[in-house]
Amino acid sequence: MATKHEQILAYIESLEVGEKISVRRIAKELQVSEGTAYRAIKDAETQRLVSTIERVGTIRIERKKKENIERLTYAEIVNIVDGQVLGGRNGLHKSLTKFVIGAMQLEDMMRYTEADNLLIVGNRLKAHEYGLRAGAGVLVTGGFDVTEAVKRLADELELPVISTSYDTFTVAAMINRAIYDQLIKKDILLIEDIVIPSEETHALQEMDTVERYHELNERTAHGGFPVVDERGKLKGIITTRDVIGCSPDERIEKVMTRDPIAGTMKMSVASAGHRMIWEGIDLLPIVGDSGFLEGLISRQDVLKALQTAQRQPQQGETIDDVVKSQLQQTGQGELTFTVTPQMTNAYGSLSYGAYTTMLAEAAEQTLKIRKRKDSVLENMTVYFLKPVQLESVLTVRPSILDLSRKSVKVDVEITDGDEVVGKALLTLQLLDR
Incomplete structure (x- = not known):
């Protein structure tokens, strides 16, 4: 049975991209306390499922895949530049592919401006309208406002118009820094990148016997296996050391190591490797928030991943x-x-x-x-x-x-x-x- 926290996260993930969410709404719909709903929303923000924007609220955004990590959403741009949304709020969840600084004549500017771009420009009123009609969002620097007609057009096209008090150079530097930080995050190897999923992992049940361990050991040549209950929750781990001198009829639950050290999908490979060396273990079970087995990594997997990462171009x-x-x-x-x-x-x-x-x-x-x-x-x-x-x-x-x-x-x-x-x-x- 999933916990309330997991149920809320699953509910948030099922929402349409761009939908607005609130603590009260989730508490009411899922019959949970507002405190539980608040904690789950904060966790969803960490997992990049939602984004909280000042004077707008919390909206569901598209979670980026690792290969698209350098693509930002308009909602993230608002937070990066401390911006104010003047129009087109319904398009904040959209991803943008390119930034265009409008420092040229209007006709020349439009040659470079395409759909899903962000046009960074000052108080050039015509440029605001032309940018929106080209399918691009508009970021107005210098704290300037836009006309009511542009705001209506932005709402109609669902393309955000954002105003920031910073100048164009500072805005470009801030956005560049945000993309650069995300590229660095992409280079950090996580357990989820190298884990052997639970479907491909051989596990034993508490009620199995030592004889079953020997059968699996001969078939797979693995020295250790995670032990789970009938629901798939991690209960222990068993290795060759645990079964030495044991009768083949002995139950696994009697000889296994209980409450084993476990990792999570978001743990870094370097951290997992250090933990395994420090504790002197060869296998690390990977579990979810509720303790259910999600996979397994070995010390060899960690070494291989770290050596491969060292050869990758950063x-x-x-x-x-x-x-x-x-x-x-x-x-x-x-x-x-x-x-x-x-x-x-x-x-x-x-x-x-x-x-x-x-x-x-x-x-x-x-x-x-x-x-x-x-x-x-x-x-x-x-x-x-x-x-x-x-x-x-x-x-x-x-x-x-x-x-x-x-x-x-x-x-x-x-x-x-x-x-x-x-x-x-x-x-x-x-x-x-």
Whole structure:
């Protein structure tokens, strides 16, 4: 039985795109408290099922697929630019494909303006009308109003006319930043990208016997299986260690590990991998909000996904990517690192965040090259001996102090010319293949 929260989310998902929703309406229609309805609407907003717009309300929007993540809706534009909707509210849920800045003669502007575009323009009254007739939404910069005729036309065509107090350059920069942030989000690998769905997962029931485990083990060559009840709710996990010395007639519920560590579809692959190493587990069941089994991932799946992600061309560059791009191998077990303007603090020296990222990446690269091992950082002690200036070319010398089966200690020395500017001791956990 789905929880009230899940029922509300399913109801919201079933609504037509563009439909207006409210806490009172959901509470009344689904016979739930207003508090439960409010929490579900907030969750739906996080899942990008709805968008809340000031002076308009909460409306159902189209959830973007990952490949279309760089496409924004008019509703999102309103929130990005702190805008006010002057007309065409019924079209706020629509997606737009292109932005056109109207900084040219009217006839030339219309050559570039098409349906599903957003025309960014100032107080050029004719341009507002022409843009709407071309099938584009209009964003009026500088806080200007539009004529009543344009507002009526926008309502008739269901194309939003939005006004913002920002200037055109600031608006373009804000929209560009929003798209860029979404591209970075797209690059983050989530469990849902690599999970083996429950339909393809072999699971055991609590009432099954150890003999049934051995049958599945021989047929699939898997060492562990999730254990579910008759409704499909996760109850435990069973591995080879649990069944050693057990009678074939023994029930699974007697020998399984109860309340196993589980993940969710929205958990990042890196986070899941770290949890699996930390807890020393090879299998991670994936569950929904109510604890029902939705899939399974293994440590091999995580390793394979992370290695593939490292080879993918990045579409959005994070601060991590900027720092890592400046680390170069020299061939003598050393690395060079160039300090660029993005990595500096207010005083023009290397920031602490960039410094620690550089140290962690240098240690991880050294382990990959010398020991062919993947790792995750557990602990770091850093000594900032001297400030590092902009455009300095640093020499980074990592050396492995201690290597065990599960972890490694790495000493890193950073020099600028002949001067030592920093030292660090890092402890990393090793990822078993």
